[in-house]
Amino acid sequence: MKPALLCTLMGVTSVALTACNADEVFNTRPDFVIGNIQHQDYDGQSDDLLTAGLGAAGLASATVPAFTDPQAPTAAELRRLAIYNNYRALVDTSPGGGYGHLFGPAVGNPGDRIPGREFIARMVVPGTTVPVTVMAQVPDAFDPEFPCMVTAPSSGSRGIYGAIGTAGEWGLKKGCTVVYTDKGTGTGAHNLATNTGQTVTGTLTGLADEALFLAELAPDQRERFNSQWPDRFAWKHAHSRQNPESDWGQQVLQSIEFGFYVLNTLYGRELGNGNTLRTITPRNTLVIASSVSNGGGASVRAAEQDDRGLIDGVAVSEPNVNPAVDRGFTIRQGDGPVIADHSRSLLDYTTALAVYQGCANQTSLNRDSAPLNAVFNPPETGLNICHSLFNKGLVSGATPDDWATDAQRILNNVYGVQPEQNLLAPLHFGLAVAQSISMTYANAYARAGVEDRVCGLSLAATDSAGAVVPLAPAAEAALFAVSNGIPPTAGVNLVYDNAEGQPTNLAISASPSSSQVDYGLDALLCLKSLADGEDVVTGTALTGAQAELSDAMAGGVAAIRASGNLQRKPAVFVTGRADAVLPINHTSRPYVGLNQRVEGRHSQLRYYEILNAHHLDVLNGLPGVGDRYVPLHYYYFKALDLIWAHLTEKQPLPPSQVVRPVPRASLATPLTEAHLPAIQPAPAETDRIIFTDSQLRIPD
Structure with missing residues (x-):
């Protein structure tokens, strides 16, 4: 990095200023920012950037921050609860799991809180209409003589604080400005009955120019919809008609620009004539694109699309990337099968998991060994799913055990799910991970509206019998702080409107074709058919409106494919081999192979595959999980450390490799x-991941 060059420019025009040095321009508000920029200072005691004043102990506490008035929480109360929930959703804070001595707010930060300033605004990507939230956190420790910035797009479909415990924590503790975006996801819950949604601070509003999202329905359309489908919600990620994922890279790049605007507002050189000179620029600032899961994928896309030199390096964990399909290379783990059918899209493999996993839960191995399988997955529902699949010719065998075994075979052999992922998959099904992703992304890719009710699915609160009911006012008031951005969440569930009898919570709905409570398998098969472009049961091509919808989804998927070209930027990926949310044969592994094909010897990407690690560290606090798996979060921070050392000290990045941590075997044994x-x-050579002879080779 080099110091900014300054010209003596008192009273000169912006043209003359630009002629002096391309970076030396007046600090102007970016055109993509709309509305007001909200600014708040935090003293690092009563409140702070990282823990909302809770400190490390407060984040780990089971005592949930409360509202003074549950039906009218303040913006500060919503922010505190949002930070509490988002931190704990991604980081295992349970005793003995590493929190407090291997990672956490107090590690390397004795005060365990971060004083500083927070700026929040709404922005739009050119060509879109639905606003995206952007935020810059500037810690008091930020040094304008050694400026650094870290991107923190939200994980999953979370809101603006969705990466607070991951990229946020690491960057803030380094004294870097951290720039966040919710990527066009977040809560954005539009109650169609009351016509209200959330503002950027989480309070409720009925004004379109203040809301994170209100569905594009004319008053008469909304009234007709409500009369037929009362008490439903539209959700931003699913129903914005924007396919926000196609703009994730641009949103991250815009968040960096917003960060530079904020920094120069604070530290730029005052010219004395009402103008400020941009003295903190991409040329003198270290910028690391980071985050995990969807946020990691967004930062990867940003690096691919960065044609202005904003980003210096990339460090991501378990990134949700959909690599462009390239059959010119294969993947092989050890002496296992050669995988040529890699790079399936998220929609493809997730709809397959939604259809088959409920039956695969019933294999003898999963019944005996999969953690909490029986707790989260009623065996009778699993058997009904198997029976329905068999009757439709989608699994084979003579007994339910045979059907379950065949469902598992299909997931492993047809859809490329690694066997290491099998053990956690039942728990994920019980948490409705694949089901919720399938519904949300099918709608998003098709740019469908809430009124389209794709595959007869809608969103609403339900009672214990599964019937639709109004969401309690206190629950709606807390949505911003409690929701993960993708129902079922915070009291809002997936509802199968076409269920036998009446609209019913999908998880306990009976399919019309079977009259069995089979997790609304008809709806899940419909989503799979749209993803495949043909009827899954009959194998025939879709026609009419279904064909048009399927084509729209395919176009949406094509728009989010990653190129594999990181423009020679140094980059580190860490991914857990047991990732049961984003199967590694369709995400990190093929991206590495594609990058080798695209960049070849110029590639600076390193890939570290971590054994005994998975996607959702928060589950490590559960019995049967934490004793078998280690926190990937620990290695994510190590990846950031490696990129930092590479960029600041020119330390070489270690070669791609398999890392072999040892689980602690018992939750009573502290992780060290x-x-x-x-x-x-x-x-060691036996641990190296290499690309040779058009094959990505990964040791067992």
Whole structure:
């Protein structure tokens, strides 16, 4: 990095200023920012950037921050609860799991809180109409003589604080400005009955120019919809008609620009004539694109699309990337099968998991060994799913055990799910991960509206019998702080409107074709058919409106494919081999292979595949999970450390490798560094991941 060059420019025009140096321009508000920029200072005691004043102990506490008035929480109360929930959703804060000594707010930060300033606004990507939230957090420790910035797009479909415990924590503790975006996801819940949604601070509003999202329905359309489908919600990620994922890269780049605007508002050189000179610029600022899961994928896309040199390096964990399909290379783990059918889209493999996993839960291995399978997945529902699949010719065998085994075979052999992912998949099905992703992304890719009710699915609160009911006012008031952005969440469920009898919570709905409570399998098969472009049961092509919808989804998927070209930027991926949300044969692994094909010897991407690690560290606090798996979060922070050392000290990045941590075997045994071997600067040949002869080879 080099210091900014300054010209003596008192009274000169912006033209003359630009002629002096391309970076030396007046600090002007970006055109993509709409409305007011909200600004708040935090003293680092009563409140702060990282923990909302809760501190490390407060974040780990089971005592949930409360509202003074549950039906009218303040913006500050909503922010505190949002930070509490978003932090705990991504980081295992349970005793013995590493929190407090391996990672956490107090590690390397004795005060455990971060004083500083927070700026929040709404922005739009050119060509879109639905606003996206952007935020810049500037810690008091920020040094304008050594400026640094970290991107933190939200994980999953979370809101603006969705990466607070991951990229946010690491960047703030480094003294870097952290720039966040909700990526056009977040809560954005439009109650169609009351016509209200959330503002950027989480309070409720009925004004379109203040809301994160209100569905594009004319008053008479909304009235007709409500009369037929009362008490429903439209959700931003699913129903904005924007396919926000297609703009994730641009949103991250805009968040960086917003960050530079904020920094120069604070630290730029005052010219004395009402103008401020931009003295903190991409040329003198270290910028690391980061985050996890969907946020990691957004930062990868930003690096691919960065044609202005905004980003210096990339460090992401378990990124949701959909690599462009390239059959010119294969993937092989150890002496296992050669995988040529890699790079399936998220919609393809997730709809497959939604259809088949409920039956695969019933294999003898899963019944005996999969953690909490029986707790989260009623066996009778699983058997009904198997029976329905068999009757439709989608699994084969003579007994329910045979059907379950065949469902597992289909997921592993046809859809490329690694066997290491099988053990956690039942728990994820019980948490409705694949089901919720399938519904949300099918709608998003098709740019469908809430009124389209794709595959007869809608969103609403339900009672214990599964019937639709109004969401309680206190629950709606808390949505911003409690929701993960993708129902079922915070009291809003997936509803199968075409269920036998009446609209019913999908999880306990009976399919019309079977009259069995089979998790609304008809709806899930409909989503799979739209993803495949043909009827899954009959194998025939879709026609009419279904064909048009399927084509729209295919276009949406094409728009989010990653190119594999990181423009020679140094980059680090860490991914857990047991990732049961984003199967590695369709995400990180093929992206590495594609990058090798695109950039070849110029590639600076390193890939670290972590054994005994998975996608959702928060589950490590559960019995049967934390004793078998280690926190991927620990290695994500190590990846950020490696990129930092590479960019600031020119330390070489370690070669791509398999890392072999050892689980602690019992939740009573505290996790220590002894369980977590380092990423090696010179790994053994038996641990190296290599790309040779058009094949990505990964050791067992």
